[in-house]
Amino acid sequence: MSLDSNMSEIVNISFDKTFENCKLPINQLLTTEQQAIIMDNINIVSYNRKDIIVKQFSASSHIYYIIKGILKVSSEQRKGKNLVVKIDTTGSFVGLISLLGGDSYNFTVTAVENCTLAQIPIATLKSVMLQNSRFALEISQLTCRHGLFLVNRLAGLLYKQLPGRVADLILYFADDIFCNNEFEFPANRTELAELCGTTKESLIRTLSEFNHDRIIELQRNRIRIISYDILKTLSRFG
Amino acid sequence: MSLDSNMSEIVNISFDKTFENCKLPINQLLTTEQQAIIMDNINIVSYNRKDIIVKQFSASSHIYYIIKGILKVSSEQRKGKNLVVKIDTTGSFVGLISLLGGDSYNFTVTAVENCTLAQIPIATLKSVMLQNSRFALEISQLTCRHGLFLVNRLAGLLYKQLPGRVADLILYFADDIFCNNEFEFPANRTELAELCGTTKESLIRTLSEFNHDRIIELQRNRIRIISYDILKTLSRFG
DNA sequence: ATAAAAAAGTGATATAAATCATTTATATAA
């Protein structure tokens, strides 16, 4: 009860500035009425670390906007073989490609830390797209950029060998997620391995080597990049 | 000269029915005026086998529509390491994801057999998208489906081992490209290997095994599927 | 505080597929 009322307070605060950090300038693109359509149909939901937000192959009619938090988007390849295709954070849309391309999720989405998400019916989004072609074009460009990012990432996993892929992993967190040379991995070794398309043992070994070779300084989840240049080189020559 | 006049004749015939085989119902989606805008800005070009249509990383302002032919879309990973991400045929758009997501091509596009393509300025496409939000939404859904296809294909390459990937290759041509159990590979062993993310030697060995095990009947480029079911199983259990 | 469970780490071994070296077959040109 106390938790519930506390929650709804958070929800209201967040609600007002929902699209503040959005990678798409929603507020410039949409008329006040169009914004209202979205706002009226939005639903704010909170998740705890490890909560499954959506399950691969499940039919769904909602996409998500990340108000706050970090989540992972993964593809279950077979029993016990998981591939984390990307990490998403505040300001991103989740499920856009899946629900514009079909009517079920192609990926499992899991909270990596506590998350506050806005649930948006895909029908609402589509109706606004139909009312506002500029917005439709922008959404279309956004999904294309996402698609290209994924394809490039997977092609990298396919052709680079472990040192290159682990370098990419570290650079991904440092440059794209935390914008900092020093950070705490928001995931355990198994999850990190799944981000590199490898096993936890192989990931651990490679990280230990980097640590030993003083490319990084690593203690448990805390990592500091010592030589950004070497990581870049490893990434390039994979 | 004789070739040229012959060519322009072909061009005119093709021009009239340009979007006949299009995966998008252009003629239903667009008004006559909008169709005219596209038609007025279209340019028909022919390519021979092995011709490079666009080069990865090159800046470009045109997408392509395949009036007739087969082409491959590939990503140069490093010197000598090529990944063919997909094969495209009659009725498909090429470069849509690249040019909606940015302003240069992310892939090299090469004619696999003689091709007739319609070159469409991306600006023209965007302007029609801005005039017609239904069309914009459809284009957006099309690019999302493409993106998902690519991601699933690459994830498959990443997790399946060779027999599974080669089975996928054969099924891809049989089901998606030629719609026939018997066909001629439109590419040499190196190109086929690049479609599986492997080397020509490994691909040859796997194909030979399939042939020896009477899963397929293979002589040079001519292939006939003997057991579709075994291929499906190999694909599934990778 | 201690026990139990989970995660991280290490070493030995196995294995799929790449690489290298060579041969055989097919296509192209002189």
Place this chain on the structure above:
DNA sequence: TTATATAAATGATTTATATCACTTTTTTAT
């Protein structure tokens, strides 16, 4: 036709990394 180049095929070897078995450390629960 014969020579030359290109593509396909095969065998031997190497290599990166997965797998398996186990220890150590950290976290969680009692």
